[in-house]
Amino acid sequence: MGTVGQFLSLNRHAEISPVEAVDRPLVGYAEDYPAYLFAEAHAHSKAQLIYAGTGVMHVETARSSYIIPPSTALVMPADLVHTIYMDGPVAIRTLFLKQSAAPMFFCDCRVNTVTPLLRELILAAFAEPLEWDVKGRGYYITSLALDEIEKSSFLPLEIPLPKSRQLRCVTDALIRTPADPRSLEDWAEVAGASARTLARLFQRETGMSFRQWRQQVRLTTALRNLSLGESSASAAEVAGFESLPAFGAAFRQFFGITPGQARSEKPLS
CATH class of the missing domain: 1.10.10.60 (Homeodomain-like)
Known part of the structure; x- marks a missing residue:
């Protein structure tokens, strides 16, 4: 697997920082990347649902490797160090979630199916402002998205990586x-x-x-x-x-x- 660059530059970190800092249980983040870029080992202070709207991602932690096609998403706990490789052009559509909003979902990584409803909720989430109205549309999107994540099925896309x-x-x-x-x-x-x-x-x-x-x-x-x-x-x-x-x-x-x-x-x- 060859790489031609790194996309998580200081500028990229600066773009993501407000998303991680905002006091909302769920916030959407969208970014498109060209083919074959590689994100070096990094972690986020919020849990994530990492979804590639188009393209395929390879995500690797110290323990496991995951292939994430567009029909699936990777649920990842906060503070877990990982790398991402873009297998062709990738449109990342990520939900950042406060761990306290759904602690039962984020004890470990898992690959979930992305239903048509969850796909639309992901679109709706990153269309909302970061500090969305806690009594408005963002609240309902968040509530329904968390429920849909909880009800979605798991897929056996984890490849355990040995240490020896x-x-x-x-x-x-x-x-x-x-x-x-x-x-x-x-x-x-x-x-x-x-x-x-x-x-x-x-x-x-x-x-x-x-x-x-x-x-x-x-x-x-x-x-x-x-x-x-x-x-x-x-x-x-x-x-x-x-x-x-x-x-x-x-x-x-x-x-x-x-x-x-x-x-x-x-x-x-």
């Missing part, structure tokens, strides 16, 4: 090339450890077996490619599936929608 050097050399390689067909025994030679040791590390550090972790990486990568307009056949190939029906069945079981439905998701305008 032996395992990280394997997981980094598979994130770069999910279709790599090598077995755990093959990877053991690369990592300089036994297959049994790698299997134990996968379970201990990611909470998944090697096969489960690799399948999650493959399918989330396929979702990313579909969201960028690639065909189901191309997404299946990237994900290491030789059979299109097998890919479709696995994708539907994992996400609850077909590859065609994922590809046709309408971005926020």
Whole structure:
């Protein structure tokens, strides 16, 4: 994953500071970014619902990596250090939330579906002034948005990242090339450890077996490619599936929608 610059300059921080400082339970923030920019590790004093109206974001914390296509949003607690990579041009539409406004939502990161109603509420939120009338339209937008976030379903788009050097050399390689067909025994030679040791590390550090972790990486990568307009056949190939029906069945079981439905998701305008 190459980068060509950084977008969180001092000027960008200055733009976001009033959003974080305003005394409102929810405030919208919108910014469009060109392709392949990278935000270095940073954190915000408010919780966020990070949404890409168009484009795909890669968000990484110390513990996990997330792929966020336009049909989803990442709920992130306050003060959590993270990086963001823009996979193509990205229109970020973020809701900044006071932790006290919805403490039950923000104990940890999670990927939520973005319903058509939540999509419209995000649009409405960043159209409001920062210090919106606490008895007016902003109050109702906030109340409904928080309720919609709470009711939205979760998606398994989190990729747990291990800490051990032996395992990280394997997981980094598979994130770069999910279709790599090598077995755990093959990877053991690369990592300089036994297959049994790698299997134990996968379970201990990611909470998944090697096969489960690799399948999650493959399918989330396929979702990313579909969201960028690639065909189901191309997404299946990237994900290491030789059979299109097998890919479709696995994708539907994992996400609850077909590859065609994922590809046709309408971005926020």
